[in-house]
Amino acid sequence: MNNQFIGFNKPYLTGKEYEYIADAVSSKKLSGNGKYTQLCHKFFEEKYEFSKCLLTTSCTDALEMAAILIDIQPGDEVIIPSYTFVSTANAFVLRGARIVFADSMSINPNIDADKIEVLITPKTKAIVVVHYAGIACDMDKIMEIAAKHNLFVVEDAAQAIDSFYIGKDGIKKPLGSIGHLAAFSFHETKNIISGEGGMLVINDQRFDKRAEIIWEKGTNRSAFWRGEVDKYGWVDIGSSFLPSEIVAAFLWAQLENLDGIQNRRKQIWQQYLDGLKLINNIFQLPNIPNYATNNAHMFYIVCNNLEERQSLIQSLKLHNIHAVFHYLSLHQSPFYKHQHDNRELPNCNLFADTLLRLPFYYDLLDSEQQLVINAIQNFYN
Ligand SMILES: *Cc1c(COP(=O)(O)O)cnc(C)c1O
Secondary structure (H helix, E strand, O other), X not given: OOOOOEOOOOOOOOOOHHHHHHHHHHOXXXXXXXXXXXXXXXXXXXXXXXXXXXEEOOHHHHHHHHHHHOOOOOOOEEEEEXXXXXXXXXXXXXXXXXXXXXXXXXXXOOEOHHHOHHHOOOOEEEEEEEOHHHOOOOHHHHHHHHHHHOOEEEEEOOOOOOOEEEOOOOOEEEOOOOOOEEEEEOOOOOOOOOOOOEEEEEOOHHHHHHHHHHHEOOEOHHHHHOXXXXXXXXXXXXXXXXXXXXXXXXXXXXXXXXXXXXXXXXXXXXXXXXXXXXXXXXXXOOOOOOOEOOOOOOOEEEOOOHHHHHHHHHHHHHOOEOOEOOOOOHHHOOOOOOOOOOOOOHHHHHHHHHEEEOOOOOOOOHHHHHHHHHXXXXXXX
């Protein structure tokens, strides 16, 4: 029996964060879009060949920018998986969209691409996909449907940094580079963190200029700083979507260590798999389709029913282990259930009842991880 509490998440620090923050502070450039913001943009544009990136104060904000950019109007319909975080939907609801919730696949919580087309109406404007646990959605199929019906695709890539989709043509594309727009999160529960933080990726150059304006409170200040205009003013709607240099400095310390962070996380992920696969016939382990890679964002198991998950959580708690579940189906949420049509979304509800996330963070010791594995094995024996 371990007396040490094994938490669900612990933010990892590379050690360089303080140094870069001190540098940002002493340089007296504290607001956004300075040296560290640009280092971060360049990093992503070079490593993943994203054509344009803008750091934001959260993934939620990046999604709100996406909703403005694709010009969501009241009454427009947006197709979104019901098994996701509230921000995926809220960003579009804020602009007056009606959310049409889609079901998950049975093999994993991602949106079921085969069930999207029946949801499309003349009012449909966009499909928002969520790469749950950093595992790609079936993007070839989804992009094909979107092209056929002239819809935008927004990738909620909050969990999907450094993960890829392998297309039918065999080409490996980074998640976040496939839809028209994509949103990443650097919240402290994600692989790469800045406390609160996010990024919008713009893959369709039609949005480049306007994205910068919306990012800078509806002004053309970015163009002004580049010397492209001789004064800046109010040219569009917008908000304060860019983070301060202090946040960007923190993020830069993390990005410099991205490969090291990812390697350790993948090792932890593999150790969970190796430790639990022997009892895999009793519950389900994550399913990674052939078209997807694993970025080790999380490790989850799928229990057989809600009661089993509750007793497993309790049993782990007695071993001082904190395992958590999430999402409650958005189509059944107090806020939106009255606007949802009566369609049932059984796979979504199933994951909402049975998915359990295990402690997962860089500093998790092998010995602690073994305790988690043992506790699960004991429970199922
Ligand atoms: C974390 C997360 C968000 C929100 O990210 P923030 O940076 O906290 O706004 C949105 N969608 C998904 C799928 C997430 O996992």
